[in-house]
Amino acid sequence: xxxxxxxxxxxxxxxxxxxxxxxxxxxxxxxxxxxxxxxxxxxxxxxxxxxxxxxxxxxxxxxxxxxxxxxxxxxxxxxxxxxxxxxxxxxxxxxxxxxxxxxxxxxxx
Amino acid sequence: xxxxxxxxxxxxxxxxxxxxxxxxxxxxxxxxxxxxxxxxxxxxxxxxxxxxxxxxxxxxxxxxxxxxxxxxxxxxxxxxxxxxxxxxxxxxxxxxxxxxxxxxxxxxxxxxxx
Numbered sequence: 321x322x323x324x325x326x327x328x329x330x331x332x333x334x335x336x337x338x339x340x341x342x343x344x345x346x347x348x349x350x351x352x353x354x355x356x357x358x359x360x361x362x363x364x365x366x367x368x369x370x371x372x373x374x375x376x377x378x379x380x381x382x383x384x385x386x387x388x389x390x391x392x393x394x395x396x397x398x399x400x401x402x403x404x405x406x407x408x409x410x411x412x413x414x415x416x417x418x419x420x421x422x423x424x425x426x427x428x429x
Numbered sequence: 430x431x432x433x434x435x436x437x438x439x440x441x442x443x444x445x446x447x448x449x450x451x452x453x454x455x456x457x458x459x460x461x462x463x464x465x466x467x468x469x470x471x472x473x474x475x476x477x478x479x480x481x482x483x484x485x486x487x488x489x490x491x492x493x494x495x496x497x498x499x500x501x502x503x504x505x506x507x508x509x510x511x512x513x514x515x516x517x518x519x520x521x522x523x524x525x526x527x528x529x530x531x532x533x534x535x536x537x538x539x540x541x542x543x
Contacts, residue, residue, distance in 0.1 A: 353531060362519060362534035363472070407471055414479075416462045416487065417521075417532055421471040 322346045324420035326408050331426045332398050340393045340423045342408035350413040352384050352391045357405045357422070366393065366406075395425075403427045431456045435520050435535035442507075442514075442542050450505045450538045452520035459525050461503035462532060465489060466517040475518075478503055479525075507540065514542045 323345045332338040344352065351370040355363035369375055369384035369391060381394040393406055405422040412418070433454040442448045454461065460479045464472040474487030478497040492511025497503055503522075507514045517539050521532040 360517075360537075360539075362536050365531040365533070368531060409472075415485075416460075416474050416477040418474060418488075419464075419472040421469075424469075 322410055322412060322418045324408055324410055324418065326406075326420045326423045328421065329424045329426070331428065334398055334400060334427060334429050336398050337394065337396050338398060338425065340395075340406050340408075340425070342391045342393070342420060344389050344391070344408070344410045344420075346389075346410040346412050346418070348413045349386065349410065351411040352382075353409040353411065353417060354380075354382050354391075354393045355407040355409065355419075357407060359404075363407055398427050400427050400429065433520060433522055433533055433535035435518075435538050437538060438536065440538055440540045442540070444542055445509045447509060448507050448514075448540065450507065450518055450520075450540070452503045452505065452535060453501055454503075454522045454533075454535075455501060456522055456533065457500070458522035458533075459500070460523045460532075461497070462521045462523075463487075463493075463495065463503070463505045464519045464521065466519060466537075472519060475505065514540060516540060 326342045354366040357363040367382035374383045379396045384391045405424050407422045409417040409419040436451045462477040463475040476495045478484035494506045519537045520535045523532040
């Protein structure tokens with residue numbers, strides 16, 4: 321089975337750094353994904369981790385610790401357009417992505 | 430352009446009627462998925478398919494049915510047995526379900542049952 325937990329809401333100010341945590345319990349773990357979703361739109365892919373460590377992509381970075389069942393998404397130099405929901409999803413080999421409930425991030429000026 | 434097309438974007442139906450949501454992809458992806466999203470919630474898996482003529486139930490398959498007669502198409506039927514069908518439905522595809530590749534999403538269909 322799979323179980324994914326992430327905070328429901330977070331707030332931050334423009335230019336700041338925010339870290340969104342995600343814990344998971346997945347048998348046959350085959351990777352951890354982060355997606356961004358603006359209200360009423362489809363999710364868009366941000367990052368993928370399958371090995372321990374940090375993956376950096378511009379202002380966004382994602383970290384994975386397989387032994388702890390833990391990941392985080394780090395957003396730097398926050399902009400107003402970063403206000404969205406951030407979805408953590410784990411992949412079990414041979415099946416589909418299973419998503420957490422998402423973290424709604426509000427960025428204020 | 431390659432992508433996933435869901436139609437229609439908005440759909441209204443009367444209670445007790447079956448309704449079919451369309452999902453077509455021209456990305457040559459083997460795997461396709463259907464998710465449901467309720468307000469303030471994450472995505473919940475309804476059905477997925479890794480190959481033509483084969484599909485598996487997800488966490489909330491009751492009241493839904495699918496078919497996969499062609500690689501490009503994975504329609505979802507919301508039947509009258511689904512107790513609370515009003516939701517945002519998202520279709521996705523990925524190259525192979527077993528690999529660590531990301532899923533690409535269509536723009537979604539917002540279904541309202543009155």
